[in-house]
Amino acid sequence: MTPSPEFRRFADLLLASVPSLAAEACDRAHAQLQSASLANAAAGDRAHTMTVLQATRPGARGLPAGFSAALREQLRDELARTFADTARRAAPDTEPSLDSLTLVDDQQIEEDIEVARVIQLIDTAAEADLRELRSLCATLRGATEVSPELHPMRPEVCARALVRALHAFDWVRPARLLALRIVGKCLAERLEGLYRDQLRELRRWGVQPLPYRLRTIDEAPSGGAPSHDDAAMRRLAALAGGSSPQQAAAHLVPRLLVQVADQAGLAPALRTLLARLAVPAMRGGGDSVLSSFEHPMWRLVDRITTLGSLRGGRGGADTLAGLLQPVVARLERAGEPTAQAYQLALQELDAVATGWADSQLADAGLAVDESAATAGSSLPTDWGGEGSLPTVPMPLPDSAEAVHRQWLDGLREGDWLRLFLQARWTTAQVSGRSSAHLVLAERGGATLQSVSQRALLRLREQGLATSIDDHSRPVRRAVDTLTLDLGPPD
DSSP, X not given: OOOOHHHHHHHHHHHHHHHHHHHHHHHHHHHHHHSHHHHHHTGGGHHHHHHHHHXXXXXXXXXXXXXXXXXXXHHHHHHHOOTHHHHHHTSOXXXXXXXXXXXXXXXXXXXXXXXXXXXXXHHHHTHHHHHHHHHHHHHHTTOSSOOGGGSTTOHHHHHHHHHHHHHTSOOXXXXXXXXXXXXXXXXXXXXXXXHHHHHHHHHHTTOOOOOOOOOOOOOOOSSSSOOOXXXXXXXXXXXXXXXXXXXHHHHHHHHHHHHHHHHHTOOHXXXXXXXXXXXXXXXXXXXXXXXXXXXXHHHHHHHHHHHHHHHXXXXXXXXXXXXXHHHHHHHHHTSSOOHHHHHHHHHHHHHHHHHHHHHHHHHTXXXXXXXXXXXXXXXXXXXXXXXXXXXXXXXOOOOOHHHHHHHHHTOOTTOEEEEEETTEEEEEEEEEEOSXXXXXXXXXXXXXXXXXXXXXXXXXXXXXEEEEOXXXXXXXXXXXXXHHHHSOOO
């Protein structure tokens, strides 16, 4: 995609509008901070109000100049990006290493929530104009489809520039959060008019919008455990034949376990461990094992396989197999394992995985911050923006803490999340779960981030974190493959 000369002209227009945008947003914020009505409403922030008042005054060292410089720099970064960046992000993943592990500060989460609020205010105030601007920018940039990233001065770019400007001041966090709230609101009000001006100018140039195209996507489930088509498991059992469920299980279970290991590329030690599960599974009754993906035996296979895929490199497979050997041995000695026996094995597996993650985080030198997160108001859900996935519905079924806690407690290695972290929407996979943290690997990235469970719960409460069912659980993929192999030829 090659940008047109008109796009370069549009870029110059955007850069030229930055100083007045920053000055007017800060002027409005300064006036609001001086008003009696806001002084009453922000009584808890009064100790920091004078700090922000001083900074929002015009001056070489004030926030107007700092915000203008930060936004111009942010815009130049956006304009320098080419769509080769998109191809680079889609390149094969580099396996994340614990050497790249960083800790996301719980206090950063509170700032992320305020940044999310600013983006939502801007997006809501100018929703229709932004939608048309994106289609016009798609034409200017020679794109084949419309996406939010095509507009260089989109809401998240402006919000991140404001954060960058505020971090240049040696302020305590409450003062920075106050400035984010007040200046961000004024920025949203000013951008609404600026986007309208940009739209009017592009129309005057004769730029035609790129038509929007409807795309059908799979929606995330509304909550709870991922829904699997258990009929797929039963279809495979029927294809296996046999005079009884036990015969079908004797034929299919070992083959399924081999297929799971093959598709996951498990190391020999973990392949052997999975194969040992076949005997207790067949002793437990084939009719129940081959009836549902939610049978605890398959859940155990999924957990072991996912752990082995995520943490099995660099000798980790042998270590993991050694840690899990007693769990499998108890099932082998159980005679006819019951559902309770498998549930106990899953609990033991959780304990092993948690202990291993605790040890690895300690080895990485990351201390656990036990300070409590502060409470806050509810925020709207994912309104779009950057990311490798389309917007994901994020319903909040209940505001009760127990509902969000249940969601958090159910997260395990291999689960995919869509969340607002470090001032942007991102898609990440749970790579590990320690006693107090979750280790997240961003899609397409080579770095790991450790987020406290308390911070993730806070994001969930604000509508800024949700699960994504990517339909790629190891057992499900193996069932689909074997069904194709055993099915009648076309």
